[in-house]
Amino acid sequence: MSNKILELQQIKREFVMGTEVVRALKGVSFDVYAGEFVTIMGSSGSGKTTLLNLLGCLDKPTAGEYLLDGVNVSHLSRNELARLRNRKIGFVFQAYNLLPRTSALENVELPLFYNPSLSVSERKEKAIKALEAVKLADRLDHTPSQLSGGQQQRVAIARALVNQPVMILADEATGNLDTRTSYEIMSLMQDLNKDGKTIVFVTHEPDIAAFSSRTVMLRDGKVVKDTVNENVRSAKEALDALPPADDY
Amino acid sequence: MSALNLIRIAFKALQRNKLRAFLTMLGIIIGVAAVIAMVAIGEGSKESIQSQLSAMGSNMITVLPSSNVSGGVRVEGASFQTLTIVDVKAIQKNAEHVSAVSPVSSTKGQAIYGALNWPTSLQGVAPSYFDIRKLEIADGVSFTDADVATAAKVCVLGKTVIDNLFPSGESPVGKVIRLNSIPLQVIGTLVPKGQSSFGQDQDDIILTPYTTVQKRILATIYFQSIYASAVSEGTSALATDEIIDILRETHRLRPTDENNFQVRTMEELIKTLSSTSSLLTILLTAIAGISLVIGGIGIMNIMYVSVTERTREIGLRMSIGARGVDILLQFLVEAIIISVTGGVIGVILGITTAEVITLTLGWPTIVSESSIVLSFMVCALTGVFFGYYPAQAASRLDPIEALRYE
Numbered sequence: 157m158s159n160k161i162l163e164l165q166q167i168k169r170e171f172v173m174g175t176e177v178v179r180a181l182k183g184v185s186f187d188v189y190a191g192e193f194v195t196i197m198g199s200s201g202s203g204k205t206t207l208l209n210l211l212g213c214l215d216k217p218t219a220g221e222y223l224l225d226g227v228n229v230s231h232l233s234r235n236e237l238a239r240l241r242n243r244k245i246g247f248v249f250q251a252y253n254l255l256p257r258t259s260a261l262e263n264v265e266l267p268l269f270y271n272p273s274l275s276v277s278e279r280k281e282k283a284i285k286a287l288e289a290v291k292l293a294d295r296l297d298h299t300p301s302q303l304s305g306g307q308q309q310r311v312a313i314a315r316a317l318v319n320q321p322v323m324i325l326a327d328e329a330t331g332n333l334d335t336r337t338s339y340e341i342m343s344l345m346q347d348l349n350k351d352g353k354t355i356v357f358v359t360h361e362p363d364i365a366a367f368s369s370r371t372v373m374l375r376d377g378k379v380v381k382d383t384v385n386e387n388v389r390s391a392k393e394a395l396d397a398l399p400p401a402d403d404y
Numbered sequence: 405m406s407a408l409n410l411i412r413i414a415f416k417a418l419q420r421n422k423l424r425a426f427l428t429m430l431g432i433i434i435g436v437a438a439v440i441a442m443v444a445i446g447e448g449s450k451e452s453i454q455s456q457l458s459a460m461g462s463n464m465i466t467v468l469p470s471s472n473v474s475g476g477v478r479v480e481g482a483s484f485q486t487l488t489i490v491d492v493k494a495i496q497k498n499a500e501h502v503s504a505v506s507p508v509s510s511t512k513g514q515a516i517y518g519a520l521n522w523p524t525s526l527q528g529v530a531p532s533y534f535d536i537r538k539l540e541i542a543d544g545v546s547f548t549d550a551d552v553a554t555a556a557k558v559c560v561l562g563k564t565v566i567d568n569l570f571p572s573g574e575s576p577v578g579k580v581i582r583l584n585s586i587p588l589q590v591i592g593t594l595v596p597k598g599q600s601s602f603g604q605d606q607d608d609i610i611l612t613p614y615t616t617v618q619k620r621i622l623a624t625i626y627f628q629s630i631y632a633s634a635v636s637e638g639t640s641a642l643a644t645d646e647i648i649d650i651l652r653e654t655h656r657l658r659p660t661d662e663n664n665f666q667v668r669t670m671e672e673l674i675k676t677l678s679s680t681s682s683l684l685t686i687l688l689t690a691i692a693g694i695s696l697v698i699g700g701i702g703i704m705n706i707m708y709v710s711v712t713e714r715t716r717e718i719g720l721r722m723s724i725g726a727r728g729v730d731i732l733l734q735f736l737v738e739a740i741i742i743s744v745t746g747g748v749i750g751v752i753l754g755i756t757t758a759e760v761i762t763l764t765l766g767w768p769t770i771v772s773e774s775s776i777v778l779s780f781m782v783c784a785l786t787g788v789f790f791g792y793y794p795a796q797a798a799s800r801l802d803p804i805e806a807l808r809y810e
């Protein structure tokens with residue numbers, strides 16, 4: 157396999173809640189290689205959100221080593237983490253988290269504002285390219301309220317792509333969408349993955365996991381299963397198999 | 405993050421809430437406009453008082469004759485005859501802080517021209533009197549030292565006298581009027597000065613060389629008063645002391661003798677009037693300043709609301725790579741944009757208000773540069789000061805918490 161994008165070694169994360177110590181992660185180890193499409197599954201309380209925060213460099217482990225694209229995150233400062241998030245990670249959230257009353261284009265440009273090396277025209281060009289990649293080139297000036305849920309999520313994906321991160325980190329990215337739109341999003345994810353993007357997708361829906369090439373199962377802060385998906389389901393085919401949308 | 409990016413981000417954030425940004429700004433706009441307009445009114449009234457005073461000759465010093473005791477009886481000063489040309493010459497020669505000096509020898513009389521007559525006062529003065537009293541020639545010329553030397557029968561008329569003797573509007577210059585049967589040729593007219601602050605008509609006057617009054621009318625060597633002007637308002641106290649010393653010497657007074665003259669300045673009057681208007685300015689500025697502070701608190705309030713409301717946005721920005729300092733600066737710049745934009749609009753509104761007040765109410769206003777600079781700086785500082793705490797609160801948010809904030 158090619159180079160490691162993520163490397164987790166005995167990651168532990170503990171929270172102190174009053175007098176009690178809550179151990180959310182109890183030694184998680186796995187690697188993710190470039191070009192993989194990994195889903196992280198687990199029921200609520202399994203530590204999946206904590207792991208996601210760690211993977212997204214929003215949080216640091218209490219113990220263990222976490223290397224993102226060769227950089228050891230465990231010892232970085234808050235500002236260095238911010239820079240890492242900006243350059244290496246593209247977040248996709250369940251609730252889209254687009255800025256209201258702001259055009260799709262400006263929403264996608266947002267991460268580039270925190271990258272001082274880019275000029276105004278470069279920024280715009282990149283943002284347009286990212287929106288083209290999610291097939292929203294005709295919606296540049298639409299604000300989130302003028303877009304459907306699926307389109308909003310695609311804007312969010314474009315925003316995640318715009319900085320050309322080493323990894324796209326999706327947090328229940330289909331959680332707010334209906335089946336059809338979910339499949340559309342997954343189809344887009346698969347396309348991106350085919351183009352070489354590494355994707356880590358946190359979900360609790362098994363049928364979403366079926367679209368990925370590998371599934372890491374968490375339970376009670378530990379990896380209980382790490383399986384490579386032999387026959388990846390094509391989201392496009394699944395989409396075609398769906399009964400046609402009801403027309404009223 | 406570059407400054408330009410920062411401003412752009414903050415500007416876009418404000419654009420999303422135009423009405424709220426404007427309402428927040430309104431506090432600053434009103435505050436700044438109030439400061440500028442109030443200071444303009446204060447400065448305007450101060451300036452108008454001062455210009456009235458200096459029109460009267462604010463650095464003017466008056467010397468009046470007096471004798472404290474005459475055979476045990478205290479007598480009215482003006483009836484005393486102690487001031488002569490020797491005193492005038494001595495002051496002219498020796499006083500360093502005196503720029504001009506003129507004797508005054510005045511009398512009342514009936515001015516006659518043709519069939520018309522008018523009771524007025526005739527003042528015999530030196531040419532320097534025009535400088536001391538800030539009198540200007542409207543038409544014709546003033547008399548000269550040569551006229552003084554020859555006790556020339558020439559005169560300069562004030563507006564009131566002209567109105568009464570020459571009602572048809574013809575120019576009096578070159579005409580001959582009579583005063584107490586002495587013919588005087590009119591060689592010039594005075595620019596009207598209007599009423600003095602004390603309600604005196606300053607234009608009801610005929611000016612002529614003092615020698616003419618002394619020799620041809622009164623037949624005396626004494627003066628009713630001596631007018632002098634200090635080099636500047638600030639030196640009028642020094643000039644006063646000098647004049648006292650000189651006159652004591654020319655009058656040959658012993659150290660134990662009291663002055664047989666009195667010296668008066670406008671200083672007290674000026675002090676009272678300008679301290680009143682300074683007080684007015686301070687009062688108005690303080691009131692306006694309070695409104696500026698209230699505007700600042702408005703900014704702080706809105707920024708806090710904004711931070712709470714935009715917690716998710718902050719979380720998102722952090723998750724896509726904004727550092728704490730980026731968030732801090734964004735909110736700080738937003739606050740500063742509000743306050744500075746408000747300041748600019750406020751300055752414009754304040755200047756306009758001052759203009760409108762002058763146009764409609766006729767109050768004199770002076771928009772001072774310092775009030776613009778000061779209020780502008782205060783409101784920029786207000787933005788920083790009142791925007792800092794909300795901005796800091798925003799920058800300290802935990803991105804994980806902020807992203808989940810409902």
